[in-house]
Amino acid sequence: MKAVSLLSVGIDSPVATQLMTSRGVEVIGINFSQGNEDLLKRIMEKTGVKRCIVMDMNHFQKSIRRDEKMRCIMCKRFMYRIAERIGKEEGAEFIITGENIGQVASQTISNMVTISKSVSIDVVRPLLCYDKNDIIKVARETGTYSLSIERNGRCPYVPASPSTRTIEKRVRLQESHIPLQDLMDEAISNANEIHLKKV
Numbered sequence: 001m002k003a004v005s006l007l008s009v010g011i012d013s014p015v016a017t018q019l020m021t022s023r024g025v026e027v028i029g030i031n032f033s034q035g036n037e038d039l040l041k042r043i044m045e046k047t048g049v050k051r052c053i054v055m056d057m058n059h060f061q062k063s064i065r066r067d068e069k070m071r072c073i074m075c076k077r078f079m080y081r082i083a084e085r086i087g088k089e090e091g092a093e094f095i096i097t098g099e100n101i102g103q104v105a106s107q108t109i110s111n112m113v114t115i116s117k118s119v120s121i122d123v124v125r126p127l128l129c130y131d132k133n134d135i136i137k138v139a140r141e142t143g144t145y146s147l148s149i150e151r152n153g154r155c156p157y158v159p160a161s162p163s164t165r166t167i168e169k170r171v172r173l174q175e176s177h178i179p180l181q182d183l184m185d186e187a188i189s190n191a192n193e194i195h196l197k198k199v
Helices: 012-021 037-047 058-062 071-090 109-116 132-142 168-175 180-189
Strands: 002-006 026-031 051-054 094-096 122-124 192-195
Touching: 002 012, 002 071, 012 026, 012 037, 012 094, 012 132, 026 037, 026 071, 037 051, 037 192, 058 071, 058 180, 071 094, 071 109, 071 168, 071 180, 109 168
Parallel strands: 002 026, 002 094, 026 051, 094 122
Antiparallel strands: 051 192
């Protein structure tokens, strides 16, 4: 079984990814935060990911109005679409995410539904109903927690008042003003790959 994972250097997605690799799923990581490759490589070693594709989101982010309250939802939908395209090319059956109900604005039930509707591939959320303390406990046991907290700070593009309840029709209207296909092509064509040596 093969999957692609939205693998960040934060706390949650490495735990979600490790839970899946520990069950025998072959996981290809997809990361959207260039500049953290050394840290990402160490997280890959802990989570069982041998290959990770690193994307640059800056051009996409700059195409959205700074005050756009649905920015986080649009961003996550963009990530899902890229994961779906790569997943299909790689023969992956589903996307793995570290999403957890209500933890941030994009992870309300309403917003996760809106985000999921951007793709046709299945999405698996191993941590959906985990308590944050339980996620941290697993991260400590896995050895990713100390790595994840090395990078402090939040995404510089998060709006002051992000939308917590979205309607897909409205999000699609905003997306219609952005050259999504061109931005996806650009992100994928400029991606870097990290490969860990097989033991």
